[in-house]
Amino acid sequence: MTHASDVPVGPDAPARPAGPLLVLAAMPEEAAAITALMADAEPLAVPLAGVAAVRGALGGQDTAVVTTGIGVAASTAAATWAILSLRPRAAVAAGSCGGLAADVEVGTLIVGDAFTWSIADATAFGYAPGQVPGGPERHVAEAAIADLAEASARAVDEGAGVRRGLMLAGDAFVTAPLAAPMRERFPEALSADMETTASARTAEALGVPFAALRAVSDLCGPAAGQQFHLELDEVARTSALAVQELAARLARG
Template sequence: MTANRVYVIQVAMDEEAQPFLEAAGEVSEPVRIGGAVHRGLDLGGRTVVLVTSGIGMINAAGATAGAIHRYGDDVAIIVAGSCGGLAAGVSVGDVVVGTDTINVEADATAFGYVPGQTPGMPASYSADAEIRTALAATTLDGAVVREGVMGAGDKFATVDIAHELRESFPGLLTIDMETVAVAQTAHSHGAAFAVARAVSDLCAPDGTEFETHIDDAAERSARVVIAALGAL
């Protein structure tokens, strides 16, 4: 890490941004860059940028690229918010710190690539070791903080999709709709990347479970990220 590093917290939805806004001592006026909304925050005396990208891979990639170009070469992107739990033993409320993230939509296996690998790109994207360590070291009363591989794609994972993902990517702990797009964009620009998302649902048949737990998941994710920023 360098003294000039800019930490960018990226979320998809307003519900995921709200805990950071509530925790901030000061919040700047919002600035729209493309489809994303940027705000400067004072979190415990540290100035960071909160970016709300909108939902989905393309929105996430665009927001990340915009942040990297706006804030300079030494940017670290930390993805926060909610995710769906896939692996056995993962529960609603768990916070998952990503070791790596995989694009579950990518399939170039006909050309010898592994499932999830885009031609010319890595099979997965590893999180920055320093930030990941700080995230994983956080403890929350009544909540599990665990590390593992996370997946992302452009489909909200309901039961049938989750079953297919468990078959194709048996090592995945979670699934969401943005993380790997952020990771690949950061990789392409040489920027640091990390992720801590909380499980809001277990890929139920509809969005009811997600809607019930999104606020709590967003709050837990934010607490982990804020604590880690204080240690970096």
């Protein structure tokens, strides 16, 4: 299998020297679950207000964890700085997300391999739901990094399950009234959050392999009888273990 480090940084560029794995987490609690698993973690100076970063070893792999802040703008700015400064071999979005698909349960690990915007709507001009004019219908992960992320998630699955597919992101928290129309527009979507598509687009633009490993903390419009919420520290740990496994596999490969 081809590994993420074998993926070129751009359409005409040779494979880059291996840099760190870049882990992008929106909230401090999500980042803390990952840094707790690291060795020799040291803070990095960041020229962006509200953004924090540490670098150390995770699963034997040189890794930088960046706490981006919440939302599309925050995640774009932080990911751009991190990629240009650190030249990572791959990037992964970590932490929590909302479960959108009707059959997704809390605690499920979502492996993102395709990404689009949850509330973008230029359909009046012939674009697909979620597609921004001038952009692709979907931002799609390189198969090598997505396969590695899925294998990592399945290796640490503690019974809540693993799903791989489309993730949505946008600057709206998906409450029950938004969930039903969103499911109609994106019947294949598994989850929603406020950062992942922005991070995916940034990584794609800068030629860095990208995937997501986020665990479901809440259900967007749960059905009767479904457990609908898990504490953030619990799902952050689930995501962190999968990211640690991904880092270890990158270190071996």
